[in-house]
Amino acid sequence: MVNRLSTLFVKKATVITLSLFFMLACSEQRADHFKLAGATMGTTYHITVLKEETATVSEEELQQAIDQQLQLINQQMSTYLPDSELSKINNKPSLGEAIAVSPNLMDVLLLSHEVSWLTSGAFDITVGPLVNLWGFGPSFDVNQQQTTPDPNDIKLLIDTIGFRHIDFDLGESSITKHKAIVMDLSGVAKGYAVDKISELLDYAGFKNYMVEIGGELRLSGHSPRGIPWQIAIEQPEANSLGQVFQAVSLSGAGLATSGDYRNYFEKDGKRYSHTIDPRTGYPIDHALASVTVVAETSAYADALATAINVLGPEKGMELANSQDIAVFMIVKTEQGFTTKYSQAFEPYIINLSN
Numbered sequence: 017m018v019n020r021l022s023t024l025f026v027k028k029a030t031v032i033t034l035s036l037f038f039m040l041a042c043s044e045q046r047a048d049h050f051k052l053a054g055a056t057m058g059t060t061y062h063i064t065v066l067k068e069e070t071a072t073v074s075e076e077e078l079q080q081a082i083d084q085q086l087q088l089i090n091q092q093m094s095t096y097l098p099d100s101e102l103s104k105i106n107n108k109p110s111l112g113e114a115i116a117v118s119p120n121l122m123d124v125l126l127l128s129h130e131v132s133w134l135t136s137g138a139f140d141i142t143v144g145p146l147v148n149l150w151g152f153g154p155s156f157d158v159n160q161q162q163t164t165p166d167p168n169d170i171k172l173l174i175d176t177i178g179f180r181h182i183d184f185d186l187g188e189s190s191i192t193k194h195k196a197i198v199m200d201l202s203g204v205a206k207g208y209a210v211d212k213i214s215e216l217l218d219y220a221g222f223k224n225y226m227v228e229i230g231g232e233l234r235l236s237g238h239s240p241r242g243i244p245w246q247i248a249i250e251q252p253e254a255n256s257l258g259q260v261f262q263a264v265s266l267s268g269a270g271l272a273t274s275g276d277y278r279n280y281f282e283k284d285g286k287r288y289s290h291t292i293d294p295r296t297g298y299p300i301d302h303a304l305a306s307v308t309v310v311a312e313t314s315a316y317a318d319a320l321a322t323a324i325n326v327l328g329p330e331k332g333m334e335l336a337n338s339q340d341i342a343v344f345m346i347v348k349t350e351q352g353f354t355t356k357y358s359q360a361f362e363p364y365i366i367n368l369s370n
Contacts, residue, residue: 048066048067048240049064049065049066049067049240050064050065050067050075051063051064051065052065052075052078052079052082054079054082054083054086056083056086056087056090056209056229057086057090057094057205057206057209057229057230058096058230059206059229059230059231060229060230061082061086061213061227061228061229061230062226062228063082063213063217063225063226063227063228064225064226064239064240065078065217065222065224065225066222066223066224066225066237066238066239066240068221068222068223068224070221071220071221071222072220072221073220073221078216078217078220081216081220082213082216085209085212085213085216086209086213088120089120089205089208089209089212092118092120092121093120093121093124093201093205093208095144095198095200095201101117101118101121102121102199102201105117105191105193105199106197106198106199108193109196111193111194111195111196112192112193112194113192114185114188114190114191114192115190115191115192115193116188116189116190117189117190117191118189119189120208120212122184122186122189122191123208124201124204124205124208124315125141125182125184125191125199126184127204127208127315127316127319128141128179128201128203128204128319129179129182129184131204131316131319131320131323132179134323134335134339135320135323135324135326135327135335136295137178137179137294137295138293138294138295138323138324138326138327139203139294139319139320139322139323139326140177140178140179140294141179141199141200141201141203141204142177142178142179142181142197142198142199142200142294143177143200143292143294144198144199144200145173145176145177145198146170146173146174146177146292146294146297147200147290147292149165149169149170149173150164150165150288150290150292150299151163152290152292163283164283164288170297170298171297173297174296174297176195176196176197177195177197177294178195178197178294181193181194181195181197182194182197182199203318203319203322204315204318204319204322205315206229206230206231206232206314206318207232207270207272207313207314207315207316207317207318207319208314208315208318209229209232210227210228210229210232210233210234210270210314210315211234211270211313211314211315213227213229213234214227214234214236214314217236218236222236223236223237224236224237224238224239225237226239226245227314231272231273232270232271232272232314232317232318233247233270233271233272233314234269234270234271234313234314235247235266235267235268235269235270235271236267236268237267237268238267243265244265244266244267245265245266245267246263246264246265246366247263247264247265247266247271248260248261248262248263248264249261249262249263249264249273249306249308249344249346250273250306252275252305252306252346252348252353261306261346261353262344262346262355262365262366263365263366264308264310264344264364264365264366265364265365265366266310266364269310269311269312269317270310270311270312270313270314270315270316270317270318271308271309271310271311271314271317272308272309272311272314272317272318272320272321273306273307273308273309273321274291274306274307274309274321274322274324274325275304275305275306275307275325275346289301291322291325291326293326294326300325300326300328302328302329303328303329303347303348303349304324304325304328304329304332304345304346304347304348305346305347305348305353306345306346307321307324307325307332307343307344307345307346308321308343308344308345309321309324309341309342309343309344310342310360310361310364311341311342320341320343324336324343329345329347329356332345333345333356333358336358336360336361337358337359337360340358340359340360341358341360342358342360342361342364343357343358343360343361344356344357344358344361344364344365345357
């Protein structure tokens with residue numbers, strides 16, 4: 017297995033198991049565009065780029081630059097690499113002392129902090145210990161899941177986590193931990209990596225492309241068909257991998273989807289989601305099967321999708337409309353699934369009945 021960026025990159029359903037597929041574009045390698053692919057962060061990446069006369073690098077040079085960028089981000093943000101920057105910060109025993117942070121990592125921590133405040137803690141990069149307590153850590157096996165945690169253990173852990181225990185010093189590019197928190201960036205780092213690759217493509221002179229890492233996307237310009245990129249949101253059922261539920265058309269934006277319908281366990285007739293609410297310490301328990309967010313960047317869409325999945329359909333949609341966030345939800349009902357979306361999402365919807 018390739019190095020994974022965090023505990024949940026493969027296990028969590030946030031975007032990997034709700035795969036978003038590039039659709040309605042030619043699958044063959046045409047002369048007007050090329051495709052790059054590889055492995056990173058415990059998943060894969062796929063990039064489609066339209067050729068440009070103004071491009072300053074070859075396909076081979078671009079592939080090399082992309083892999084180097086992804087290796088750098090992994091080395092900065094992985095919790096699987098003991099010598100990564102994030103692992104070293106997590107393992108520092110001293111509290112109340114400033115810790116120098118690289119620009120990339122600082123960007124991700126600040127964005128995470130912003131989304132945490134915006135969502136009243138529904139998004140929290142310190143939730144990892146609770147995820148592990150519920151058995152959804154790196155060794156999660158649905159066939160071996162036997163017990164649920166003791167409520168007292170949950171309460172004790174809640175007292176030790178929390179994004180509010182991190183202070184930032186932007187002038188010194190440092191952070192200070194006030195509790196022995198452990199940070200996990202699985203809800204945002206893949207989206208950030210997508211954005212950094214997009215910046216690299218922009219710098220190299222490419223204007224029309226699609227970047228996808230583990231289901232997180234960023235789209236620029238138009239597809240090889242000369243129209244905005246068209247993306248499919250998957251049917252939210254464990255046995256319907258790849259079945260299109262809704263299609264969207266967009267350009268100049270990032271997109272991410274979060275859901276919980278594949279990673280869970282059942283005990284005594286009750287279903288326990290892998291998504292843990294950082295505010296309560298318990299798995300989410302609502303009717304929201306899938307949430308897709310479109311935002312200016314993939315990182316922001318990634319974090320918001322995770323947070324709104326925790327908030328649920330009512331509070332999540334209330335936040336979306338109050339903050340003008342483009343959100344599409346698939347909600348479970350007794351009759352099957354129904355959809356709801358924010359006003360900001362409406363322009364992206366493709367009518368599949370046409």
